[in-house]
Amino acid sequence: MRQCYDWQSNVLKFTDVNGNKYNLKFRGNKTIVHGDSATGKSLLCTMLKSYINDNNNASFKPYNADNIFIVSKDNKDKLSLQKGKLIIIDRAELILDDQMVEIINADRGDNRYLIFLRKPMGIELSPNYFGTLCKKDGELQLEYECYVRGWA
Amino acid sequence: MLYIITEDSNSSRDFWQCVAQTFRPVDSFLLVPFPSGSDGQNASGNTTLKAQVLSIFPKLQEGDKVFVAVDCVANNTQGFSAHDFVKWGTRLCMKKEVDFVATSYWCFEDLYLSYDEVLAMYLKNPMAENVVIGALQYVHDNLQNGTDYFDTSQEIQNFIDLHNSAGKNREHFANELLMEVTRALKGNGHFAITKSAGAFHKSAECWLRDCSDIKEKMAPQQVINICDKKCKYCCKDKGTVDKLIDLDTRSICKDSDYQLQQI
Numbered sequence: 001m002r003q004c005y006d007w008q009s010n011v012l013k014f015t016d017v018n019g020n021k022y023n024l025k026f027r028g029n030k031t032i033v034h035g036d037s038a039t040g041k042s043l044l045c046t047m048l049k050s051y052i053n054d055n056n057n058a059s060f061k062p063y064n065a066d067n068i069f070i071v072s073k074d075n076k077d078k079l080s081l082q083k084g085k086l087i088i089i090d091r092a093e094l095i096l097d098d099q100m101v102e103i104i105n106a107d108r109g110d111n112r113y114l115i116f117l118r119k120p121m122g123i124e125l126s127p128n129y130f131g132t133l134c135k136k137d138g139e140l141q142l143e144y145e146c147y148v149r150g151w152a
Numbered sequence: 153m154l155y156i157i158t159e160d161s162n163s164s165r166d167f168w169q170c171v172a173q174t175f176r177p178v179d180s181f182l183l184v185p186f187p188s189g190s191d192g193q194n195a196s197g198n199t200t201l202k203a204q205v206l207s208i209f210p211k212l213q214e215g216d217k218v219f220v221a222v223d224c225v226a227n228n229t230q231g232f233s234a235h236d237f238v239k240w241g242t243r244l245c246m247k248k249e250v251d252f253v254a255t256s257y258w259c260f261e262d263l264y265l266s267y268d269e270v271l272a273m274y275l276k277n278p279m280a281e282n283v284v285i286g287a288l289q290y291v292h293d294n295l296q297n298g299t300d301y302f303d304t305s306q307e308i309q310n311f312i313d314l315h316n317s318a319g320k321n322r323e324h325f326a327n328e329l330l331m332e333v334t335r336a337l338k339g340n341g342h343f344a345i346t347k348s349a350g351a352f353h354k355s356a357e358c359w360l361r362d363c364s365d366i367k368e369k370m371a372p373q374q375v376i377n378i379c380d381k382k383c384k385y386c387c388k389d390k391g392t393v394d395k396l397i398d399l400d401t402r403s404i405c406k407d408s409d410y411q412l413q414q415i
Contacts, residue, residue, distance in 0.1 A: 028300060032228075032235075105321040109304045120233035124226040124321045126258055127235040145239070149298045150256040150404050151225055 001064045016047040021139040030113040035132035041116045045090040092117040126151035154181040158221045160196035163351040164260045198232040214249040224259040256408040261326035266295035267403040287311035362391040
């Protein structure tokens, strides 16, 4: 079974049940995605959740998402227990609290983060790691907005 | 005209003022004053950066440059997002065909942590600690290579084990490390960099100020004991221009889009 997220190449790549293709190539350990509604942020999370939760239909699962942890209000207390995961936080402005922000800021690479966020919440991240989702070549891709060498 | 904007009156403001004074004609730059707060006192901090840009906007003319020295380009607090600010400033200044430039380092400390001479001087220090040497070498090399250093490596972890608060985030780490390293160089002259206002006129003045000016304030015996006998700085007995050019060519400045001399 293929992994949705490949840790080594730092790429999240899969096709959902409706044929939508996702191909997100990350630049570093943490990425903040912002931007307009209806760009596919929540859909991406919903599809990944189905691969994580659908244990009963394991034989039909096209992908393995074991190395992904999607944070919700119900499991946010488990954030500090994660290791070796791509941690995805959708609508982070509704979920993040000070303690979670501290955990994320202090994480030096045990996990990686994809954070969908509309307003600044204290995550320490340079503009190099801010991006938007966009449709390109029939895939939903991640587009970073700028790159300055010293901001890496 | 170059307009220099800083977050507050700390050492970074002194530094950039000195750079402009050194490399530009005296009437070709302005250190933008802080706006007045509700109590009539000068307000500072990253939440005043927009106000500072707006205060000079009516005066801006094509070809001018707005230079913003942010303390940390990764600050995204509830009242301020460096990312949004840089985007906003760039768009605003574009309307008048004015360049909007932000400092090209993660935080001010990176400038000196990447400086070959800081590493060289610390290595020559008989009191140098192995944990600090390891962390400094690792940070220096990563900065020079344009890569992030705040990672899970043993060098970083060892330093955090000694300085708990350094593990909070990269900016804290950089600050703790630079203070530790430059404090250890104290016996060789005034090299201790701190965040406090005026540091480059006091505890860290040897990095920037003309050696002859510094010596004038010192007792003759101190000059012999410290400057002549103990100072290991490669720019010993030199002036501000030489010191800044050395920093410019032997730190992350050399790979940035603009160098100190191009300010």
